[in-house]
Amino acid sequence: MAINAKKTKDMWISITGAIPEPPRLRIGNELIERVNAFKLLGVSFQNNLKWNAHVEEITRKANKRLYHLRECRKSQLPAEVGIITYQSKIRSILEYASPVWAGVPNYLRDEIERVQSRSLRILGLEKDYLPPLNERREEATSREVDRFMNDPNHPCRSVLPKLINNRKSL
Numbered sequence: 001m002a003i004n005a006k007k008t009k010d011m012w013i014s015i016t017g018a019i020p021e022p023p024r025l026r027i028g029n030e031l032i033e034r035v036n037a038f039k040l041l042g043v044s045f046q047n048n049l050k051w052n053a054h055v056e057e058i059t060r061k062a063n064k065r066l067y068h069l070r071e072c073r074k075s076q077l078p079a080e081v082g083i084i085t086y087q088s089k090i091r092s093i094l095e096y097a098s099p100v101w102a103g104v105p106n107y108l109r110d111e112i113e114r115v116q117s118r119s120l121r122i123l124g125l126e127k128d129y130l131p132p133l134n135e136r137r138e139e140a141t142s143r144e145v146d147r148f149m150n151d152p153n154h155p156c157r158s159v160l161p162k163l164i165n166n167r168k169s170l
Contacts, residue, residue, distance in 0.1 A: 005030035043097045055108040062093045062115045069122045082123040099144040102137040
């Protein structure tokens with residue numbers, strides 16, 4: 001398979017600026033574009049390993065869809081219809097690939113929770129009507145880790161340290 005240099009991106013990942021950037025990559029005679037952020041399969045990655053851009057993008061996208069909830073409320077539909085609309089059109093955006101980015105700092109977590117609170121307020125429901133999104137992300141992450149920990153053939157097993165089964169009792 002030939003690599004297309006125009007579609008290939010180079011991202012130098014560094015938490016601190018202490019390490020100098022490596023030379024730019026080339027494919028043949030073409031220089032590969034170096035980027036600070038890149039979207040892969042719907043998840044935005046930054047070169048400083050922060051999730052600000054991703055959270056900003058999903059909250060912006062979800063806030064645009066609050067219109068659907070306002071229409072449900074304006075049409076005087078039952079709250080259940082509004083909840084189903086929220087879960088399918090808004091929460092699905094806020095939770096997409098969450099096991100990958102679930103460990104966000106509190107200030108980003110609060111940004112995401114505000115979208116759910118705003119949604120419930122539009123529907124005329126209490127803000128604790130649904131469980132916090134943070135709990136749902138933790139459960140999804142736990143299920144995903146259990147899934148690949150219990151599957152000896154899972155590709156993620158190769159990056160995990162070997163489990164030590166020490167049966168000695170002190």
